Amino acid sequence: MYNEINKFFEEKKVVEALSSYSMYLGDSPYKLPGFFSILPYGELQYGLWMPKGGMYGLVEGLIKLNQEKDVKINTSSKIKKIIVEKKSAIGVILEDGSEILSDIIVSNVDSETTHKDLIGINSKKYKMTPSAYTFYWGINKNIDSLTHHTIFLPDNFKKTFDELFSKNEIPNDLPFYISIPSKTDSSLAPKGQSSLFALIPCPVISKFSEEHNIEKAFELKNEVFNRFEQNDIDIKKEDIIFEKIYTPHEWKNNFGLFDGSAFGPSHNFSQIGPFRNSNKSKKIKNLYFVGASTTPGTGVPMCILSSKMTNEIIQEELHK
Template sequence: MFFMKKVIVIGAGFAGLSAATKLADEGCDVTIIEKNSMAGGRARVFNEKGFVFDMGPSWYWMPDIFERYFAEFGKKPSDYYNLVRLDPSYKVIFNKEEEISLPANMQKLEELFESIEVGSAARLRDFLEKSKYKYDVGIGEFVWKPSISITEFFDIRLASKAISLDLFASFGKHIRKFFKNERLLQLMEFPILFLGATPQNTPALYSLMNYAEIALGTWYPMGGMHEIIKGMVALAKEKGVKFKLSEPVTKIVVEGKLAKTVVTEKGTYEADVVIGGADYHHIENNLLTDKTRNYDEKHWDKQVMAPSSLLFYLGVNRKIDKLTHHNLFFDEDFNVHADEIYTNPKWPSKPLFYASAPSKTDNSVAPEGSENLFILIPIAPDLEDNEAIREKYYHIVMDRLEAYVGHDIRNHVVYKRSFAVDDFKNDYNSYKGNAYGLANTLMQTAFLKPSLKNKKVNNLYYTGQLTVPGPGVPPSLISGLVVAKQVMKENN
């Protein structure tokens, strides 16, 4: 334990909160500086006309990671919020006549698979057994490494495991060893969309995501995803973390090889350690000088980014038929949309989209008789973004949504707000307006990701979705703990 090191954490998202709380628990004097008016990063919340809108993450997967996080401090998630398991986990809509709801019960899921493709129930068990191994090793061991050097992975025990993790096989080829039916393939490839690359360019290692969503379940914290942030903030304050909100950082002052002060629009803060939990590229390009950056602009421009998103937050003054909590509209060609995100970036011609109706589970997020609707269209990062484009896609999506549910929605929308590329840039200083960080391609895995440590400034570290272990809420929690432990190791 090292006592009263002054630590400044830039950014109050999941990773920043995680790192700050761990270091405060170890006796550090920790201050989080956040540009926005509330903690949470992309997981902020807002209230309008009786509706409570989560602004970003809406899926609660890998409950064991949340349990492990709170257990670091002798706590449990249930100390801060009430989790419920969703059943069905989600629904996939292929067209007006064809849809599949994924049951939470494993036996029912096997029966569903078998009804679609004879013999697939046994193959699902085999697939999940292999995926569980990847989860246990990948999430249990690999992602907790700081990945500063390749030598961390030279442990013979881990090296032998790495072979069976299928790091060098593509997820697309891997999944086709088990299933042939196109609908089952779409179901199994769906979680990969959250990793920011096509199944063909994603390592088969990430079949661990299938284990996470099928075996560990899809959950929801009553009150919304921001309840997790509220719990984390309460815990951070309990440990002594101080918060400076609505205070954008303008500069990190480096003297020699040490970051000495963090300058904001409102003041200057001395630091023994600085952790950048804001956008990595923004910190490097806007808060540091050329001589103290890890990576130049050419390096960043070569990185494969995960998608951005066009989001709509809708308050609807009627109930919407047929929708469950999570609904995936795969009623257009996935390959065409993927090409327009990753290969030939443009606004999609016929977008797939996701619709979340948390009010199907939680009465507290919408007035009685109303529906809280969150719509997400994945798009390429750094596209032109204006109100006319957003409105065009609003009607494209609503035409299909209304055709599916069989009744009018638009005339019942009493609140509407959009959020897209320019908002990601403005609110989060997000590189190219990305929503999910770096794509999880093989060449952007582990020590091939941007380093969590500045190589020229000895006491400057990074955490969050642009460094290890990668995008998503559970990886961000892990990222904060990993960087905190590295700080303790190097500054004890």
């Protein structure tokens, strides 16, 4: 990927910025196939779209659409187990012990989480994308020195990606991403204030030699604000009036992300297309998948597209 992008740009920092997309694809830009350079091209050529009301606006839109179709939605109803009889999924058991029977089960947590934690069977092992520490901050002022999207690059780009992907370390010189959605949608923060999101990539839980915890999160938070100061960005910790932090363990326990991986299985050549987890289970009848762990892959647009693909598969099965 890096070499492909390097053919078109002379400025090293531009090449590095566009190659940093590889972080979310789950491998070093020096190892990923060159055709993934289509991702930064697509954003530069066609732009980015943002749901009204922020990313949760997409969730609210899906809820509204389902309610219009008389779909019943149970919130705060965590699934404890998928009921399987004679290698067929027939329903789910909720944490409160109640059962819901169904002819078809669609899982939107990672395939390995589904198989291991909800069914109790082994599944194919995938190389996973990194995990992440994420920070959600309410800032008590407007931020003029940053735009909606900002990528902070390390001084030694190759060394940083080697530390993250080959050595399974949190890089000493942090690469991180900052989003200020209130720059685009003023409804996402009170007047005169800002909503800010920070994402710092890190190794998945099982690969990290240290412990992922809130103390580590505060260390990384200090690093972020040090970089703000070094780059003359006028945001200080004292400006934070709201804070929520997710460590890799929150991503695993709250959202079913296997090993805390933030973006599902990596997109190396052996884990894309027909080599990726199928939208239809090959082990359990009537069990289907949507989300980053299945095809076409990671990212909100791809996850939404996976649900469309899975629906088409189910409809085809029903009308055989």
